[in-house]
Amino acid sequence: MTTIKDIAKAAGVSITTVSRALNGYSDVNEKTRQKIMDIAKQLNYSPNTLARGLVMNKSKTIGLLVSGLTRESAKDNFTFEVLAGVNEYVSEVDYDMVLFSTTSTKQREKTYTQLCRERRVDGAILQGIRTDDPYLHEVVESEIPCVLIDIPIESKTVGYVTTDNVLGAKKAVRHLIELGHKRIAMINGYEYAFVSEQRVKGFKEALIEAGLPVREYWIANGAFREEIAEREALRLLQQYPEITAFFCASDLMALGVIKAVKQLGKRVPDDVAVIGYDDIILASYSSPALSTIAQDKFAMGYEAAKLLIDMLEGNAQSHVKILETELKIRGSTVKKDG
Amino acid sequence: MTTIKDIAKAAGVSITTVSRALNGYSDVNEKTRQKIMDIAKQLNYSPNTLARGLVMNKSKTIGLLVSGLTRESAKDNFTFEVLAGVNEYVSEVDYDMVLFSTTSTKQREKTYTQLCRERRVDGAILQGIRTDDPYLHEVVESEIPCVLIDIPIESKTVGYVTTDNVLGAKKAVRHLIELGHKRIAMINGYEYAFVSEQRVKGFKEALIEAGLPVREYWIANGAFREEIAEREALRLLQQYPEITAFFCASDLMALGVIKAVKQLGKRVPDDVAVIGYDDIILASYSSPALSTIAQDKFAMGYEAAKLLIDMLEGNAQSHVKILETELKIRGSTVKKDG
DNA sequence: ACAACAATCCGAAACGTTTTGGATCATAAC
């Protein structure tokens, strides 16, 4: 592996000059620079990022900390698309991305902070972690710059990107109401998710706006899991057969709800309408296709990376980025007659 | 950030001793070791991997080179699951993974090899790259240890993991034949994919085994893309209405074929049976649910990482790992009557 | 002729580790 030293020897200059030539400093003669560049190419030189990182005290690497990078999480292509978005921006600006995950079977004994510090990442993006995750506060309180996805914490070193989940939920519920639904239930995620708080808030507000009663007992938690949502929907439908529509805090749960409806011999959307949240791939392929609130997951990753790197390089205007959501009407919601 | 030097000072020993104590060498007194460990913990010490990597000349990091980490590729959860598998093993053995992708809009001007050498990855896993990708040979010919997914190249530094695609294809076609199909078409991927070569081989062998004619003009390339497969299937079905079944080299293409069949007013599986390959998430959610040859994508990633790291640490028995496939029968194939 | 200045170069230190090749000392063997 050729080093700066080899180039220096071949070019008959000092390593200082080689370094400065390669890095575009102005105090090196254009002719020597050319010569050095040529030799570097000819010797097939690649700089050693470890050495550089060591002396510069930064690695041009960011960490993506995700929880739940499991076999099953493929269904929910959220993580994947965020990852793709992060990767996209990161490679545009010549950073690298290293992936950390907590779901290894033998629970990793090192904390996020330790991981970040050992690997000398310049900053981190956190995706999919619960608000009660102990690591969350550890990271936030450490001085490692980070941006959170869907958790609104802001400080000198932490920012976040999210969507307006209250508004998103409202859009969904208003849509159901416009279709003529008056008896709407909700399957939420779990307590320790910021988006859950927000979406249920939007749900209630939309009902109130329309002059409809808010029935707490028509709100159930599905833990963002398909089967649990199915079970809860089944329970609600049996207990309260008058329900005509479901608003779900995730598409995966909406799919579970659809199963529950079918299981009771009812039809979607004619007997019970269902609307989800996220717009995962499955949403448009299920039958009936799922109406949903679409989030641009790729953009969330992209913007998170952009925000983080802007913060790292000291040119971040703001530490928060709110993205738009969009109502997608498909087959699982339809005008209610009668 | 506390260093080994701080610990040395605090403990009143040399940095050598600290290093050796922390790394479990035997030539340090148990009492001093304890003291050093305590101080290290108390000072919240994390080793600097950059420095370590620099002197040891290895980074305990592997690169995952994927092509096609785009928004759209989420449909095809192949990449994601492989990634999850790689991540799983890598974190089990305390390595790290950095992601490289070629699909950045502004084509990354650096080659894979340069990326690998700059970032000082110890080895690389290549997934989803075509056999005619110029980078492929570059990587294979460089001395960077790597393992390929679904490309059978083997050398002192190169290994691969794949499945038996000939057998897999045979299983699929035999299944169709057993159901009574005699006029079977195939939608393949593209020329520059090893798996395509193999699957079409299996397709033909299965036909011959059963004494059925091989009609080259019933084999079309769908480029692993849903719309292209749909178009090709449409063309074939119009030109040869006698076709009663399709074997597709990927599930995504199979979904396209199903669309084509429906578009012609025919039904799946009654008029035309369709079987895919991969067992992506969508397969079990589409309607009808797609029969397919399942590959354990997570395991492929896991085994690739294991193989690579075994190679790196000099204890790889073999450089190749072949995984099993499994026929999954769902709604898109059914006993043919008449 | 001399000072001032710009252009171009370089030596050496620094970053935080690991490792080599001893040094020191106490104990055991002769």
Place this chain on the structure above:
DNA sequence: GTTATGATCCAAAACGTTTCGGATTGTTGT
């Protein structure tokens, strides 16, 4: 009493880069 042995420690070099503070020229202005 001397020597060998083992236990425990350490100084210094090395990894490949960046950068600080100057050194060496040649040119310009007076």
